[in-house]
Amino acid sequence: MFCLMNPPIENSIVHTGQGRWLLGSSVVCETAIQVPKDALKSWKDDNGVIHCLREVFGDEDASIASRTCGSSESGRIHHAGTSAAVWSLGGAFIKVKAWRHGMQLESDTIRYVNRVSSVPTPEVVYSWVDTDWNRSFLVLKPLKGRTLLQAWETLSIDRRMELASTVARFCKTLALSTSKMLETANGKGIIEPFLTAQPPNSEPSWKPQFLGPYSTYQLQSYLSDPSVTGDTELFYFYHADLGPTNIIVTEDGSIVGIVDWESAAFYPMFWLGTKPLVSAGFFLHSGAERRAWAILLASSLEEEGFASDMVRYLAWKKAVNNRLD
Known part of the structure; x- marks a missing residue:
């Protein structure tokens, strides 16, 4: 049965303003002068700009109006059917994939490969599952090449x-x-x-x-x-x-x-x-x-x-x- 996710996978990340993105239903990414205490994870882009992930508080960022006014096309570099999309954000790649209970996460697989071999892989910055939206998010540092x-x-x-x-x-x-x-x-x-x-x-x-x-x-x-x-x-x-x-x-x-x-x-x-x-x-x-x-x-x-x-x-x-x- 052909059926889009709700919201569609290509709308998983929305650029809502200067240095600000909404990632799924529960996480926001922002640029910052210094890493805030409530940051889930942070990284620097090639220009030294800090990007931080933090949890959304209540309806602070997840409002329909905020998402509607933003752009999901900004930074999106790949879109595959109804179940996968990739964004380039702050010098990192963010992969969004359809998810269901009992599914292996790519981040865990990469960690396993790093543990048992020296096969080169991208570095995992952070990953999480958005159970409300049935999708996983994976932040990776890009490989230079x-x-x-x-x-x-x-x-x-x-x-x-x-x-x-x-x-x-x-x-x-x-x-x-x-x-x-x-x-x-x-x-x-x-x-x-x-x-x-x-x-x-x-x-x-x-x-x-x-x-x-x-x-x-x-x-x-x-x-x-x-x-x-x-x-x-x-x-x-x-x-x-x-x-x-x-x-x-x-x-x-x-x-x-x-x-x-x-x-x-x-x-x-x-x-x-x-x-x-x-x-x-x-x-x-x-x-x-x-x-x-x-x-x-x-x-x-x-x-x-x-x-x-x-x-x-x-x-x-x-x-x-x-x-x-």
């Missing part, structure tokens, strides 16, 4: 291969962390549309859909086809969205960091090498080369021991779709 998509045309073939090899080694490092469950870092259901059944028509389009957490036995029961999981006993931690917009590089093509960790979780091994070959998120701009990064990364993953398995993926999709019959 440009996306692989932006840099692709300027990189040599050798540099592109080096990048793919480096990303594949990152995947191998993360995969050293294993679980006996198909789950997120904090033991919640995964969000991976390619492995998950389509939501029922009664569900609003913005509402995230979970799969699991499941043990191998529970997963076999869910799919009603033991051959799909085979002899899987362990699941491997994987970013699962390593397209060219989520890899930040320097001018010469060295990796600065990996962003967008919301889908990262423990997956069956076959998914590491298969995902690049089935998701358009791994494609470059349209043209003859649009699948170049996907193919290069899949090849590098295979060299690290994570071969693609389209047969198993198609069997998984068939089993999931059969649940809808």
Whole structure:
């Protein structure tokens, strides 16, 4: 069911005046000379200006009039359908995502990655859940560089291969962390549309859909086809969205960091090498080369021991779709 959030996700942050923004139903961001005592968190932009987050008091900032007079377009740099939007505010990025109870927060996933590996990630400034508006807010410091998509045309073939090899080694490092469950870092259901059944028509389009957490036995029961999981006993931690917009590089093509960790979780091994070959998120701009990064990364993953398995993926999709019959 196509249904907008209320208010729509693209109206989650409103610029209401000089150095002042409303973030959801409960937080305001303001510039300041010094950090106030009631600040939830503060940071400085590149010009040394202090930005502070604090809680809204009563109807102080959340009035309809205040929001109506403001602009939600100011600073908004990304808007994806009914469930995600991103703003650039005070030298930080603020990601707003649809949220439901039991959902893994990206901030917690990033902290987990930092704890178990040296894979470079953006720094988390602050995060919270706005339960009244069914969405999460995540403030991140930006990584200094440009996306692989932006840099692709300027990189040599050798540099592109080096990048793919480096990303594949990152995947191998993360995969050293294993679980006996198909789950997120904090033991919640995964969000991976390619492995998950389509939501029922009664569900609003913005509402995230979970799969699991499941043990191998529970997963076999869910799919009603033991051959799909085979002899899987362990699941491997994987970013699962390593397209060219989520890899930040320097001018010469060295990796600065990996962003967008919301889908990262423990997956069956076959998914590491298969995902690049089935998701358009791994494609470059349209043209003859649009699948170049996907193919290069899949090849590098295979060299690290994570071969693609389209047969198993198609069997998984068939089993999931059969649940809808």
